[in-house]
Amino acid sequence: MPTLQLTPALSTKLSLLTVAMAGLFNASALAQQTADNSESKIEIIEVTATKRTQAIYEVPVAISAFSGDALAEQGITDLTDVGKFVPNLNVTGFSAGHTSSANPFIRGIGLQDHLITTDPGVSVYVDGVYLGRQVGQNWNLNNIARIEVLRGPQGTLYGRNSIGGAINIITKQPDEVALNKATVSVGTRGRLKGDVFVNHELTDTLAFNLNAGYNERDGLGKFINVPNAKYDVGETQEAYGRLAIKFSPQDDLSFTLTADANDGNGGLRPYTTLIDEVPTGAYYTGERFGQPTPAGPLRNSDVAANIYDNATGTKEVTEVSNSASGLSLTMDLGLTDTLATKAIISHRTSDYKAGLDDDATIFSLDHYPEVGNADQTSAELQLNGYLGEVDFVSGIYYFTEEGSNRQGADSRFNGGANLLELDQRSVSRAIFVNVGYMLTDDLRIAGGLRFNRDKKDVIADVGIGAFTASDSWSQLSYDLSANYTMQNGLNVYGSIQSGYQSGQFPARPYCLFGDPNCLVASENITAVNYEVGLKGQINNNFAMSIAVFNTEYDDLPYQVSTTAEGGFSTTNLVVSQTSRGIEWEGTWFVTDAFKLHGAVGYIDVDVDQIGAVKPVAPLTPDVTAALGATYKFALEGGAELTARLDYSFRDEMYGEPSSDSGRFTQIDSRELINMDLRYAPAQGDWSVSLYAQNLLDERYDNARLNTGDYVLRILSNDARELGVRYTVQF
Template identity: 25%
Template sequence: MKRNIRLRRLTGGTALVGTMLMGTAAIAQTTPAAPAPSDQREAAPAAEQENAATDDIVVTAQFRGQRVQDTPIAITAVTGDALEARAQTSITDIGNFAPNVNIQPAYSSFGSAINAFIRGVGQNDSNFALEPGVGLYIDDIYYGATFGAVFDLSDLERVEVLRGPQGTLAGKNSLGGAVKLYSQKPDGSGDAYAEATFGSYRRIDLRAGFDLKLADDLFMRVSGVSKHRKGFVDRLDYGCVNPGQGIAASPRDGTGCKIGTEGDQDLSAVRVALRYAPVGPLEVNLVGDYVDDTSSSVAAKLLYAGNPNIRSYVPGSPAGGVPFDSRFITGAKSYTIYNTYSNGGNYTTVFGTPYQVLPGSFAAEPRNDVRSWGLAGTIDYDLGSGLRLKSITGYRKADGYSTTDLDGSPLDLGLNAGSFGYDQFTQELRLSARIGDLADITLGGFYYDSSSYIRQRVEFPTVLLDFLTDDPISSTSKSVFGHAEFHLGPDLNVIGGLRYTNDRKTYEFSRRNADGSAISGVPLTTNFTVAGLNGLSSTFSGDRVDYRIGLNYRFSNALMTYAQVSTGFKGGGVNPRPYNAAQAQSFGPETLTTYEVGFKSDFLNRRARLNGAVFLNKYNDIQLSLLACPDSPCALPANAGDADVFGFELEGNLQPVDGLTFSGTVGYLDFDYTRINPATGISKDAVAPFVSRWTSSASVEYAHDLGSGRITPAWTGLITRAFSSMPTMALAATCRDAACSTRGSCTKPRIAYGRSRQA
């Protein structure tokens, strides 16, 4: 049996990672190893090449096993070993090695979720009323929410990042692209491994796994991970740090002015996989996993506070007391914030009016946790005569709790806390046929059904709102699809794909007072009341046809080129945050048509590789939030814009000598709005959220053979990841430039709230 031990130490900043694999010689096996996974058995290089130094990764982006270099798609594929060598352990690290890809943890008001964008297309709001713009897949099972999607990358066989609309391939909501995670399959090898990582802020990560042969043709693999880290942003007591400023310090017992932290991580997960793979036409894979994440709120920092008309409540003073201004912004390079996650005895007036909120008792813990589990079953069957049938069945459930102190200060301007729940069932069937040397064809169907809920207490004293929500959301999607690749010659292929999709989503509204009683109205304005929402529901339904037409030609063993036109869409939904009943309405899907040309090349006896693509996106009916509605404020999602997005991507690696590998990527995006609704507060020259004009990364690895193992020092870094638009939270206004909101840019914000990241 071979035992692998991996030791790693990380500190802040760029890390030098050493991975050591040590073990005894493998014991000879009396029975043959498990056959290769069925989805990779067909894969073979287009032509045999000697002196191959660059590894070939087999991907299944077109429903069958192909080398990356033979796949006419802008795709980045990374093996699990490469992820380990680079210390990339979370789905949020994927943007570090794929051009024009940005995946970040979402702000805590959206629960334990991610913001995923590819080529400027994605979704920055994890509310279940909305749809993601980047498809996430685990072993080909679609995950239909960004909540609960902070997946760990441990024990993976590979990651595939597909850029551009995957409307006929990956399917549902893969408008900007798709991220596909493929787990290691059991093979009965008897391998085992253990890994420890430690670093700043008391970080300790543990990973372990083993592979067993249970019986002839039956194999099991078990893996687990544990991550722990103290928070790296300190929450400070403003009154303690700034005595005599009108806000009293909280009682302390010799603990100084620190009242807590943000950015703490506490996660444990386990995964069990069973594989039945007899010699013959059948292969069955069953996988179950469980994740328990009890981390704190996502680390954040107040960036802007400049509205003196918002003031803390002072008894006997109708004009209010301490204004909300720059006094609550801590040093630019300090990892500190003054939020309290409590009304804390400070209450506000309504934008300078004499309305005042009576003292309450709403306080919450700075939590951002989620518990999830999933089951998946995949059946592959070779029907003979070039026919293969594949069934992919999955169920996943996630429940969590999060809190958000929206103002980032000791004032009580906005506090949300509540629980989120999501479960889904998916079923996909594929029938693939190989017609000699003429064509490869896949026909299939896909079904998706989900139910979810949002239960929160929402407090905005500045507009006299303090209410409970208990909103169930249901969603279904059905589609049929076909994909064909016609081989017109040994080096020339024509590709066509078509998919029909029918979506339906229903959102039900519940609004009650904080004590559970019925809401009778809000005194501020007759058009600004949530009272009429209780019991209402709204539904979006619609269908869509997407297509893909492509041509690829291999000039030689070293160069393949392709050109294609492809489409995709992000489904419509329902406004989850209406200010009154008239705003409880649906909106339509946004669509994308991409014109793309690209190349895949190997040279220097395949010690060097360079892949590239140039594209133009026609991005229509973009879902943006309207900030002004007739006679009322609003945050109403609408199909309010169009844009043209031009860009290119380059990916390359070089292996000058055995073991030494240099890798790098470059991405460019030029995002230009061509139509915009003025009610969004966005101008045509505004920079779209989560878009960087330039992105680039680089890495160096050296694998040295030790005889019984190897050592692999590696360096990986982002040379450029300068976002022109950083995600923030804004209350009652949006913003622009350095502190822009996730919904666009217009006037300066009253509150801007940005994420902090560990150095």
């Protein structure tokens, strides 16, 4: 395994991490002195990361987990919020300027793009159903039992597109506990959010729950040259719902039918354009590929003075919309006391409308109104169980997706023709098995294999006629692990995990103007991760986990975009990458009333140089950190006042695979602070909170894309929000 090379900058950052972790370890020692004889205050979360139920400390994987109550306490309402508090996780949004997109990056792996020919490097699952698209999904986390973030390749159990990791979202299942709950939030920036959750048992064998809500927020800027724009820049409105029905005719047999849907509308995400004011820039000279541009020379003064305003003159790109719906059926059947089978069948659809005016001026130059859709069908059949000291998880998996993208179909310029048409059908099949064996009462070893076979058929048209291409891939993924429980209850583990992602066709193949053969997919993307870790409860008041990892990636495609004749061209720059680092999380009950939770991550990513080009991992901060503090005040009569403060840090990073700081690709570090003050009466069934999100009103970038003529600076839609949240059970 390669060794970690210590540069001066790296040494400085590691020193800071060491000091922070040493302080937390000293805190654990203090906790041990003060709480040896008390009952444990640490909530041991049970997770299903390995597709079987385990205590989180027993899983030989670097994993962060949030219970539903913890999500509510921390004010986490969507996937972007989760990305603020997990080490070496960064969740951004871009995707044609849509406000609903969520692009997770774990340990230097993610996806900058969203078009149908690209696949994410981090897989997201909801109740075992894979969500293959980042735009338009229902990211509201209001009826969640648990979220698990698995870091590192998860190719054996989670299959393709998990070379960076996996995010496992588990919703609350219908049960016999009657519950009616409603939450209303009102805040600055026009925040209005209402959510209701109902759970009831209808008969001894039938139960259901329902979650439905509406969420809206005002924008951050105006479309200064489109006076009749329906929405402001960054404005959002969304309605969503999820219904689950569980039928249990026998103790060992159940069927759960789940349906969900969401529908959103709003204004284009805030962004601005940095025009390259140099003699060779097309915007500067007003000439591209030997021909004058329609607008003539442009300057940065032509862009809106306020970066949160937008100077486009094209109404078609001011509005975004998204919708998604899904239906899934899960069957759990106990065959014997030690064997069980599980089947998950689902169908999902999603579509969106978005698009950018890249020049961000009133002139008609680079306008890309866009629509897209995807239909996904999946089926998984598992056989799991125990045979003496052996436990196993096995199954077969099938997934198919059909999707398309169109750019220009909603515009009136360029004759109204499409600038880009993409259609792709993909089919994925897999078979997997993972077996564990208890060598002793304290030592468990495990190994797994997964064989994947994938095929993609694509049709691309960039205005010169349709070109077709097809390719297929297969891969055998594996993992090996050992987990040992020490006498003090701590668990130490070591693992080797591999991951796999099928090849990808270019997202915007405008190179077809020069060579039809450019519509060629990349090779298999493979990853191998070496990891050791320690996790568990130090004592009744303190728990922690630490992991050290080294991951090697081969044939990893970076999306590189440039201006090309006819459109915005995106090609795959295929690299080899090594990521290594350390992650730490800990929870400490300082007193019965005062709790601290901390998370620190460091990653060093090295990408092989390609000729004169030295790529970098995009959207990957070297240091990630979070600290949360909760204090509960006991009031007279049994009422309780809970104060919470959360801090999140993400280090500086590059917005795209280029480190050319002279081209403005570097994104500054950012610090966010959230606060919450909640009052709950002693005998009441309600609570009220005063909350603050992004208290210091930190404005930060989500991404930067350098095309050669200009840089797209994609801004976060985050801003300070102060409000009141009321929750009642009835």
